[in-house]
Amino acid sequence: xxxxxEDLNLPNAAVMRLVKEALPEGIAVxxxxxxxxxxxxxVFILYLTSLSNNLAIKxxxxxxxxxxxxNALEDGEFQQFVGPLKDALDAFKKGKKEKKDAQxxxxxxxxxxxxxxxxxxxxxxxxxxxxxxxxxx
Amino acid sequence: MAAxxxxxxxxxELSLPTSRIRTIMKSSPNVENIGQxxxxxxxKATELFIQHLSRQALKQVEGKxxxxxxxxxxxxxxxxxxxxxxxxxxxx
Numbered sequence: 001x002x003x004x005x006e007d008l009n010l011p012n013a014a015v016m017r018l019v020k021e022a023l024p025e026g027i028a029v030x031x032x033x034x035x036x037x038x039x040x041x042x043v044f045i046l047y048l049t050s051l052s053n054n055l056a057i058k059x060x061x062x063x064x065x066x067x068x069x070x071n072a073l074e075d076g077e078f079q080q081f082v083g084p085l086k087d088a089l090d091a092f093k094k095g096k097k098e099k100k101d102a103q104x105x106x107x108x109x110x111x112x113x114x115x116x117x118x119x120x121x122x123x124x125x126x127x128x129x130x131x132x133x134x135x136x137x
Numbered sequence: 138m139a140a141x142x143x144x145x146x147x148x149x150e151l152s153l154p155t156s157r158i159r160t161i162m163k164s165s166p167n168v169e170n171i172g173q174x175x176x177x178x179x180x181k182a183t184e185l186f187i188q189h190l191s192r193q194a195l196k197q198v199e200g201k202x203x204x205x206x207x208x209x210x211x212x213x214x215x216x217x218x219x220x221x222x223x224x225x226x227x228x229x
Contacts, residue, residue, distance in 0.1 A: 007157070007160050007161075008160065008161050008164055010153060010154075010157060010158075010161075010183075011153075011154065011157070014152050014153050014154065015153075015187060017152055018152050018153075018184055018187045018188055018191075019187060019188070019191045021188065022187070022188035022189075022191040022192050022195075023191055023192070023195055023205075024195075026203055027195065027198075027203055027204070027205060028203060028204045028205070029191075029204075029205045030204060030205060030206045030207065032206065032207035033194070033205050033206050033207045033209065033210055036207055036210050036211075037187060037190060037191065037210065039226070040186075040187075040190060040210070040223055040226075041183050041186060041187050042161060043222065043223055043226045044182075044183055044186045044222075044223075045158060045161045045162060045179060045183055046161065046162075046164070046165050047222045048179055048182060048183075049161075049162045049165040049168060049179065050165055050166075052175060052179070053165065053167060053168050057167070062169040062170050063169065063170035063171070063172050064162075064168070064170070064171050064172055064175040065172040065174055065175055066172065066174030066175050066177075066178050068175060069174075069175045069178040069179055069182065070178065073182060076219060076222075077218075077219040078182070078186070078219065080189075081182050081185045081186070081189075084181070084185060085178050085181055085182060085185075088177070088178070088181045089174060089177065089178060092177055
């Protein structure tokens with residue numbers, strides 16, 4: 001499947017938001033600089049992916065994992081990113097667990113409701129039976 | 138992605154679209170599979186990289202102007218060895 005050129009670029013708005021967060025207020029960023037930053041980010045992704053993939057292959061794996069990325073950053077002299085990245089990974093996993101627990105809880109509540117609903121139905125049916133017997137007598 | 142009361146909200150939110158980043162990663166030669174953890178880390182690393190590059194460019198103008206231009210980024214790339222992978226790749 002051929003990729004369109006824009007598919008290999010990041011959305012400009014998202015890039016600019018990150019740039020603005022990093023800079024104090026009042027600093028303007030020229031158009032060419034903006035484009036260059038977005039482009040540099042794409043190149044960085046390819047660079048980091050290539051380094052990470054090489055590490056995966058070295059370990060006889062076909063899947064790039066988180067440790068590959070962390071090791072690649074250290075090799076590329078971006079150690080300063082490793083701390084924040086580990087925090088982000090922890091927060092992400094925690095969020096995932098919370099979501100999973102919440103889903104499990106919703107599922108068990110649903111099960112409980114289903115059981116109590118069918119119990120209520122049984123009670124109603126029993127009442128109907130009793131009413132019939134009463135009317136017959 | 139909704140922020141959660143526990144933990145740093147910023148750590149849970151990503152500013153860049155992971156689907157796009159996945160596409161870019163897959164375009165790299167010889168890449169077979171991308172684990173979910175690695176996609177998250179590459180996304181986050183890219184965000185940090187953009188901010189790092191911006192701050193480095195800012196150092197080039199500090200005190201002299203309030204406007205970051207292409208030349209400031211070019212200077213940053215020229216003077217940082219770890220940014221060698223960016224040399225010759227600029228398009229504007």
